[in-house]
Amino acid sequence: MASADGPLFLGLDLSTQQLKGVVVDGRRCVVDEVSMALDERFPAYGTASGRHVRGDVATAPVLMWVEAIDALMAELAARGLAGRIHGISGAVQQHGSVYWRACGVEEVGRLDPGQPLKAQLLDAFAVADSPTWEDSSTGPQCRELEQAAGGAAVLARVSGSVAFERFTGAQIAKVKQTRPAAWKDTARISLVSSFAASLLVGDVAPVDCGDASGTNIYDVQRQAWSQGLCDAIDPRLVDMLGARVVPADAVVGTLSPYFVRRYGFAPCLVTAFTGDNPSAFAGFESLFAATGHPAAIVSLGTSDTLLFPLDTYPYATDAALSSAMHYRDGHVLQHPTAPGRFIAMMCYKNGSLAREWVRGHCLPAGPAATWADFDKAAGAEPMAPAAFGFYYLSTEILPRASGVHRFVRCTDGPVVCPGGGRYRSVDSFDGTGAGSDARAIIESQALSMRLDFARKSPAMPASVAVTGGAASNPVLVQTLADVLGVSVYAAGVQSPGGFVRKTPAMPAYGGAVRAQQQQRPAGAGGEPELGSGRYELRRICSPCERRHAVYTRALADFEFLRSHVSAQQSGP
Structure with a gap:
């Protein structure tokens, strides 16, 4: 348990649907959590799941975020925690942008603790509803950005990604082109992350390198805004964003007197x-620091996400033009806290919802099927390379494909892989003796991760940490271990009754850890000692070498068939 009077550290997470605060002590034990669903707490804004969606346009009210941060700080004060907070950091939904009027920049620096935050910032923003990560209305601006860069490959080499509609550069370009009055009224631009920090410090805070990497206008290798790409949108853009870009563990200021005087926080x-x-x-x-080696992170949720560290920039050399640059899927971000290192991020839209569809539509029990039925149908032994299945109920990101596709290996199949394997397409695995859809989908998802990892890094990760709702499925995580050939870890806490698997709200927890790290005495190193109540990682399964060898041999056929499916662009 935390000391009754020791220092505490706050991590915030302003996600699409809610604002959450995680409070940890000096040993990084979580001592309290606060959360508020934005729709429920602030119904006057008329949001659905925290945003407004009109066709391809997705936005969120800036003043709703202002109110939420004010309310959460008030709640911490009501719980008696405010005076014990010794550091604050946090995270937000990536890619969104906030447009400050000049009066807003001035007002946030002279806030009156006698009035609510919203009342003082009513006229602070040139754009009332900020474009967010779900916005997909910027196709023309993406094409213009690629053209300005000299092509999609050049843009990827500079910014770490080809042009993505949800990325901030295209959003900013659209605001300028379609809302000239608002653009003329804009003095500064924040990403939603630096906007949240700005409210807390009472000044326009610098953008951090991790979030800057999700804009398509940041030079990931040079660790600075790309002057050429920014100029293609507006010659003033670097100054509007703020030329200084900082690591995510850099101190950007001291808590505003507004929060100190209004709620009793320490400065x-x-x-x-x-x-x-x-x-x-x-x-x-920070959890893997105790194991002494880096790891990949796999989030198994509505969508599946793979994050892994890179020691070198995959697009940096001429040799990359014939290897990594040939596969420009996914994103390469600057590492948030380690200069000179990078993160690859791969997003797969068809995650848990696709697994649920297979459970309800492809098992004998139909809609009544349980996850136990799913696991039994999946079994433990590889189905590949005898058969493969691809389940893209929504148009997938990696690869760009849609539909449900099944293939069975046979001697006269019309689809011939480079290695000589022949496959035919089937509507169902029933009667083929090849296996089941349950087995096929989890193998397909894991093999995609292995394939896309190999396209960005010459070596597999030393281990994998899993999180998300599906991380509790033992068949799924064992298959992940077998396909990748590495041990799988999960987060939890050591309690008097033993180790309990649970994952904190990791974006907020990561913020709390960064805030706590700023308080180490000069010269202090290492990690806080483990003990009861502190989050740590434990191995939950190890790979079977025999099954891993089977998947290694099957990878080439899987790669060819995935590319074949992508080329077909069939509907579901």
Whole structure:
């Protein structure tokens, strides 16, 4: 348990649907959590799941975020925690942007503790509803950005990604092109992460490198805004964003007198905010510090996400033009806290919802099927390379494909892989003796991760940490271990009754850890000692070498068939 009077550290997570605060002590034990669902707490804004969606346009009210941060700080004060907070950092949904008027920049620096935050910032923003990560209305601006860079490959080499509609550079370009009055009224631009930090420090805070990497206008190798790409949008853009870009563990200021006087907080240090994925990655790395080696992070949720560290930039050399540059899927971000290192991020839209579809539509029990039925149907032994299945109920990101596709290996199949394997397409695995859809989908998802990892890194990770709702499925995580050939870890706490698996709200926890790290005495190193109540990682399964060898041999056929499916672009 935490000391009754020791220092505490706050990590915030402003996600799409909620604002969460995680409070840890000096040993990084979670001592309290606060959360508020934005729709429920602030119904006047009329949001659905924290945003407004109109066709391809997705936005969120800036003043709703202002109110939420004010309310959460008030709640911490009501719980008697405010005066014990010695450091604050956090995370937000990536890629969104906030547009400050000049009066807003001035007002946030002279806030009156006698009035609520919202009342003082009513006129602070040139754009009332900020474009967010779900916005997919910026296709024309993406094409213009690629053209300005000299092509998609050049843009990927500079920014770590080809042009993505949800990325901030295209969002900013669209605001300028379609809302000239608002653009003329804009003095500064924040990402949502630096906006949240700005509210806390009472000044426009610098953008951090992890979130800057999700804009398509940041030079990931040079660790600075790309002057050429920014100029292609507006010659003033670097100054509007703020030329200084900082690591996610850099102190960006001291808590504003507004919060000190209104709620009784100490004038503590505020560490840079970053995006939710970089913050979660940094949080997991702090847990892996005890194991002494880096790891990949796999989030198994509505969508599946793979994050892994890179010691070198995969697009940096001429040799990369014929290897990594040939596969420009996914994103390469600057590591949030380790200069000179990078993170690869791969997103797969068809995660748990696709697994649920297989459970309800492809098992004998139909909609009544349970996860126990799913696991039994999946079994433990490899189905590959005898058969493969691809389940893209929504148009997938990696690869760009849609539909449900099944293939069975046979001597006269019309689809011939480079290695000589022949496959035919089937509507069902029933009667083929090849296996089941349950087995096929978990193998397909794990093999995709292994394939996309290999396209960005010459070596597999030393281990994998899993999180998300599906991380509790033993068949799924064992298959992941077998396909990747590495041990799988999960987070939890050591209690008097033993180790209990549980994962904190990792983006917020990563923020709390970064805030706590700023308080180490000069010269102090290492990690806080483990003990009851502190989060740590435990191995939950190890790979079977025999099964791993089977998947290694099957990978080439899987790669060819995945590319074949992508080329077909069939509907579901």
